[in-house]
Amino acid sequence: MIIFPAIDxxxxxxVRLFQGDYDQMxxxxxxxxxxxxxxxxxxxxxxxxxxxxxxxEGRLINxxxxxxxxxxxxxxxxxxxxxxxxxxxxxxxxLGVHRVILGTAAVTEPEFLKAAIEKYxxxxxxxxxxxxxxxxxNGWQKVTDIETGDFLGSLEKLGVATVIYTDISxxxxxxxxxxxxxxxxxxNYSFQIxxxxxxxxxxxxxxxxxxxxxGAILGKALYAGSLxxxxxxxxxxx
Numbered sequence: 001m002i003i004f005p006a007i008d009x010x011x012x013x014x015v016r017l018f019q020g021d022y023d024q025m026x027x028x029x030x031x032x033x034x035x036x037x038x039x040x041x042x043x044x045x046x047x048x049x050x051x052x053x054x055x056x057e058g059r060l061i062n063x064x065x066x067x068x069x070x071x072x073x074x075x076x077x078x079x080x081x082x083x084x085x086x087x088x089x090x091x092x093x094x095l096g097v098h099r100v101i102l103g104t105a106a107v108t109e110p111e112f113l114k115a116a117i118e119k120y121x122x123x124x125x126x127x128x129x130x131x132x133x134x135x136x137x138n139g140w141q142k143v144t145d146i147e148t149g150d151f152l153g154s155l156e157k158l159g160v161a162t163v164i165y166t167d168i169s170x171x172x173x174x175x176x177x178x179x180x181x182x183x184x185x186x187x188n189y190s191f192q193i194x195x196x197x198x199x200x201x202x203x204x205x206x207x208x209x210x211x212x213x214x215g216a217i218l219g220k221a222l223y224a225g226s227l228x229x230x231x232x233x234x235x236x237x238x
Contacts (some may be wrong), residue, residue, distance in 0.1 A: 001208065001236050004048035004078070004194065005039040005229055006221055007032050007069070009062040011053065016220045018171070022056070028223045032065050036055040036073035039117040043233035046076040048164075048196075049106055049219045054082025055103065057137065060091065070096045080127055080164075084109070089116055095125060101164060105138040107144060107151065114158055122161035123192075130153065131168040152189060162192040164217070170198030171219075174226055179207055185186075186211045200226050 010025065014035050014192040017023035029035050036047060049069065053061035070077055071228050079092055080101030090099050099122075106113045106126045116124050128151065129136045135146040139162055155163060165185060167178040185193045192214035199205065200221045208216055216236075221227040 001213060002046050003044065003219045003233050003237055004046045004203055004215055005044050006048040006217050007035055007221040008050045008052050008219070009065055012062065012065060015052065015053070033072050036069045036075065039229060040073055040075055040175065042229040043235065044075060046227060047073065049077055049079045049083030051079070055080070056141065057080050058084055062232065067095055073187050078125060079105045083223065085112070086116065086232055087192055089120065093120070099123055099125050099162065101125045101127045103129065107137050107146065111152070111193055116160055117160060125159070125162035125164055127164045128164065129168055131164045136168060141165055156189055160191050162194065162214070164194040164196050166197040169198065173218055174200050174224060175202050177215055182208060183211055186213060202227070202232070202235070205232065209236055
């Protein structure tokens with residue numbers, strides 16, 4: 001199972017939100033590049049980057065910070081936040097991003113998602129952010145009427161290779177993730193699943209790995225010290 005330490009960037013800082021609430025934000029560093037380098041020194045091979053300003057505003061606001069991370073950290077990088085047209089996908093892939101995550105646009109513009117998959121294949125992932133069984137968009141600020149199962153079914157029909165599934169209610173709480181949701185996803189869908197939101201304990205990671213989950217994103221648990229990245233990578237990537 002691949003471990004993706006997460007760097008969420010807002011106003012150039014490394015931050016974590018509680019359940020996507022921009023008013024409940026903790027700043028952990030003013031230097032995203034150094035955080036990425038620290039993750040690499042702990043054995044990380046992959047990195048999950050989110051432009052939180054971009055997710056909220058619908059444009060690439062932290063592009064330069066992400067560029068520096070790619071140039072200086074030397075990790076497999078997947079990026080999301082504000083990627084809502086083909087030009088922005090191309091800009092990131094040309095930069096050296098390995099996988100681009102579509103969130104809001106995947107929900108609101110299915111034809112765009114289809115075109116992106118047809119052109120870029122497995123370089124496109126879809127972030128499925130869920131609250132009370134419905135899909136959320138715009139940096140989790142708006143919950144749609146779209147049922148999660150219906151949306152996942154449409155993604156499978158399009159041939160989406162990777163889905164990053166987040167139960168918003170679990171995010172940032174340090175109380176564990178929604179293991180039942182990932183068990184259901186593994187049983188019923190063919191895409192690679194990356195678990196995101198509330199992953200806090202080593203035992204959870206063991207369960208996710210045994211389920212066959214492709215990857216897990218670690219955020220608050222790393223920054224708060226609930227999980228030690230060097231130990232996690234040692235146990236689950238080797």
